Amino acid sequence: xxxxxxxxxxxxxxxxxxxxxxxxxxxxxxxxxxxxxxxxxxxxxxxxxxxxxxxxxxxxxxxxxxxxxxxxxxxxxxxxxxxxxxxxxxxxxxxxxxxxxxxxxxxxxxxxxxxxxxxxxxxxxxxxxxxxxxxxxxxxxxxxxxxxxxxxxxxxxxxxxxxxxxxxxxxxxxxxxxxxxxxxxxxxxxxxxxxxxxxxxxxxxxxxxxxxxxxxxxxxxxxxxxxxxxxxxxxxxxxxxxxxxxxxxxxxxxxxxxxxxxxxxxxxxxxxxxxxxxxxxxxxxxxxxxxxxxxxxxxxxxxxxxxxxxxxxxxxxxxxxxxxxxxxxxxxxxxxxxxxxxxxxxxxxxxxxxxx
Numbered sequence: 001x002x003x004x005x006x007x008x009x010x011x012x013x014x015x016x017x018x019x020x021x022x023x024x025x026x027x028x029x030x031x032x033x034x035x036x037x038x039x040x041x042x043x044x045x046x047x048x049x050x051x052x053x054x055x056x057x058x059x060x061x062x063x064x065x066x067x068x069x070x071x072x073x074x075x076x077x078x079x080x081x082x083x084x085x086x087x088x089x090x091x092x093x094x095x096x097x098x099x100x101x102x103x104x105x106x107x108x109x110x111x112x113x114x115x116x117x118x119x120x121x122x123x124x125x126x127x128x129x130x131x132x133x134x135x136x137x138x139x140x141x142x143x144x145x146x147x148x149x150x151x152x153x154x155x156x157x158x159x160x161x162x163x164x165x166x167x168x169x170x171x172x173x174x175x176x177x178x179x180x181x182x183x184x185x186x187x188x189x190x191x192x193x194x195x196x197x198x199x200x201x202x203x204x205x206x207x208x209x210x211x212x213x214x215x216x217x218x219x220x221x222x223x224x225x226x227x228x229x230x231x232x233x234x235x236x237x238x239x240x241x242x243x244x245x246x247x248x249x250x251x252x253x254x255x256x257x258x259x260x261x262x263x264x265x266x267x268x269x270x271x272x273x274x275x276x277x278x279x280x281x282x283x284x285x286x287x288x289x290x291x292x293x294x295x296x297x298x299x300x301x302x303x304x305x306x307x308x309x310x311x312x313x314x315x316x317x318x319x320x321x322x323x324x325x326x327x328x329x330x331x332x333x334x335x336x337x338x339x340x341x342x343x344x345x346x347x348x349x350x351x352x353x354x355x356x
Contacts, residue, residue: 069213069222074132075101076120076151076159079112083146083159087136089214091121094185099170101184108141110182117172118156119186122164124212129221132212156189165194165209229280244283244307246342251306256336259298263331268292270331271300274324282318284311 075086086109090102101121103110113119124132131148138145149161156169170186177183197209210225229240259267275288287305306312315321 065216069215072124072129072132072212072214072221074122074124074128074135074149074161074164075103075109075113076122076161077109077112077118078116078159079109079140082144083151084109084112084140085135085145085148085159085161086140087132089216090181097187098173099168099186099188100176101170101186102181103184105177105180105182107182108139113172113184114175114182116157118158118189119170119172119184120154120158120160121168121170121186122161123166123209125163125165126210126212126223128161128163129212133221154190154192160192165197165211166204167192241281241283243286244311246286246305247308249309250286250342251304251309251312252340252342253304253306254338254340255302255304256334256338257300257302257332258334259300260331260333261298263328264298267300267328267331270324270328271302274320275302277320278315278318281320282311282315284308285315 070089070091073088073091075088077084077086086103086107088101088103092100092102094100099121101119103113128149135145135148149163151159151161154160154167154169156171158169160167160169168188169190169192171189172184172186174185175182176185193204193209197205199205199208207225207227210223213222213224214220215222271290275290278285278288284307285305286307287303289303291301291303293299293301306315
């Protein structure tokens with residue numbers, strides 16, 4: 001803690017302590033109420049400073065709404081019989097069967113939603129982002145936005161954006177008004193998903209959908225889609241780990257391995273396991289991507305990226321790597337390690353493994 005700051009706090013606390021003592025002794029009268037108030041404010045300031053220090057690097061920003069980023073959506077509705085689109089990012093989930101859409105009370109779009117008691121919620125993909133951004137830049141009261149997107153009419157009668165990877169038709173159950181905003185509480189009538197964002201079980205795969213996110217107050221759009229791990233595994237074995245940043249001494253390496261044909265299938269099991277465990281449990285292992293040659297199936301190349309030299313040292317000392325090394329020693333005919341230099345480290349492959 002800074003010595004000058006510590007001295008100031010001790011002085012302030014001494015003044016507060018003396019004031020409280022004098023008050024207890026009757027030396028501070030009711031006519032000194034304003035002085036008492038100022039002292040109490042000083043005490044609160046001291047307590048805030050101390051808590052800020054106790055919280056390490058965190059800074060108290062006050063009552064800042066910081067629950068961002070949020071999924072970016074385009075809300076579809078009819079206003080006076082004409083389709084209108086409105087960019088909205090202030091949405092929420094209520095329980096498992098309700099959503100909330102928050103729009104300014106003065107918005108032109110609200111009139112249609114209030115009248116029809118229905119709307120559509122369309123998640124924004126990167127491809128449709130320019131049009132989506134425009135839909136939030138101009139008002140439907142001044143510009144006809146009905147042809148901004150190609151659309152179909154859903155079963156519930158709401159306009160659905162054809163290029164949106166996921167759309168929901170909703171019925172408005174209630175409107176909760178806050179200062180300057182109409183907050184529409186909706187139930188979902190129908191959900192439409194593009195086939196390419198579904199997994200083998202027919203469920204929505206958000207790593208394929210890759211919805212665009214919005215951050216406030218910076219007013220920027222953020223990409224998503226990277227899977228970090230499985231949620232609530234209910235097992236002692238972790239399904240994910242955080243990842244360290246790539247350091248100046250980070251290692252980018254191509255490992256060329258020639259495998260004895262008689263052990264190929266067994267080797268593939270070993271290399272798959274060590275890659276999965278390393279990525280799942282080691283913060284310093286950023287990529288471990290094993291590939292098999294089309295022309296020579298016994299030639300395996302592994303792209304390895306380690307955050308630092310220390311991360312690499314931890315990896316080769318790990319139990320799972322030693323299991324791989326010892327278990328495959330008789331299977332490997334030759335091994336060539338070729339270190340690479342990343343021309344742009346921000347374009348690196350991220351290969352975070354999850355359990356099936």
